[in-house]
Amino acid sequence: MSPTKRGVLLIVGALIAGGAGIGFGDRHLQQRAEAIEAELRSDHAxxxxxxxxxxxxxxxxxxxxxxxxxxxxxxxxxxxxxxxxxxxxxxxxxxxxxxxxxxxxxxxxxKGDDRARLAEQITPGDRAITIPVSGSAEIAGLLAPGDRLDLMLTYRDRSQRETVPLLADIPILATGARLGDTRIGQGPGRYDDLTLAVSPVEAARITHALAIGDIHVVLRADTDDTPVQGYRIDATALIDKSPAADSDSSRPDVELIIGGQR
Missing domain, CATH: 3.90.1210.10 (Antifreeze-like/N-acetylneuraminic acid synthase C-terminal domain)
Known part of the structure; x- marks a missing residue:
């Protein structure tokens, strides 16, 4: 083999060996980098x-x-x-x-925002619904979150207006934009609506009641768990005081759902 061919082969071999070395070196560096990165991830999650x-x-x-x-x-x-x-x-x-x-x-x-935390006050399975306080402003101005209410519905049945119990023992979540306890020295304030905690079925009843009549609120004592009997009051029941009328008015004519005991 001539010296020229031998020199060419040596140069080609050196280039191949150098390229292989660079490839192995790059792979080693990449593997090392991946190992260091994995170690950092495990140490610094x-x-x-x-x-x-x-x-x-x-x-x-x-x-x-x-x-x-x-x-x-x-x-x-x-x-x-x-x-x-x-x-x-x-x-x-x-x-x-x-x-x-x-x-x-x-x-x-x-910064704290009571309205943003309303969802945190609802028990899983319940819903929050807001009703106006028109027609019961005298007592509504004295209500506070945590109070419990009975709801009465007044609506027109054929030619006369009647009042029936709608729901009982319903807790108040908020009065207007006020959620939770009032600060010491702060008055009850004024508001136009009440937010109540109810079941989905009760929410549907309230929604329909608002569409056909007026809802009035009745405050319960904190320790009062007495169930409400079904009854129906109209103009005749207000005027006629005979025993027969009392017996008729005491007969449960409507279905009553008791709230707050689910």
Whole structure:
């Protein structure tokens, strides 16, 4: 073999060996990088939390434009940091203190809003429904969340108006926009509606009752668990005081659902 051919073969062999070495080196570096990344992930687990997109001053409103989701190491993330699943509870609310960009948002940063927490007051299986207080303003102005009510329905049956018990022992969730206990020294305030906790069937009854007549509220004592008997009151029952009339008026003519005991 001539020296020229031998030199060419040596050069080609060197190039092949060099390329193989580079390939093996790249693979080794990639495997090493993957191993280091896996080790970091195991040592520094992360979770997705809501953070301030920019520096937000006190009073800023939380919206999709002012916050972002970030993966943050568990070791450096506050236990109360809010995840994406909590967004519906804080969307639209305002900050009670300033937050710097990139910092996780905590419940303590968000100004309290009773209306935003209404869903948290509903027992699973119940529903919240709002009724107007017209027709019972005298007592309604003295009601508070936590009170229990009986509901009466007045409607027109053929040619005359009648009143019947609709529901009994229904708890109040909110009076107007007020949810929960009143602060010391704060009066009852004025409101135009009551929010009640009822079952889905009771919610349907109230909805239909509002469509055909007027609902009036009757306050119960805190310790009163007495069931309400069914009855029907009309103009004749108000005027006729004979025993026969009393017997007729006491006969249960309507079905009554007792609330608050599900």
């Amino acid at each position: 992360t979770r997705s939390v809501i953070v301030a997109r920019d520096d937000l001053p006190k009073g800023s409103q939380l919206s999709r434009e002012t916050v972002a989701l970030r993966e943050m190491p568990l070791a450096f993330t506050h236990d109360s940091a809010l995840a994406d699943s909590a967004w519906s509870r804080i969307a639209g609310r305002t900050l009670d203190r300033p937050i710097t960009a990139g910092r996780a948002i905590l419940p303590a940063h968000v």
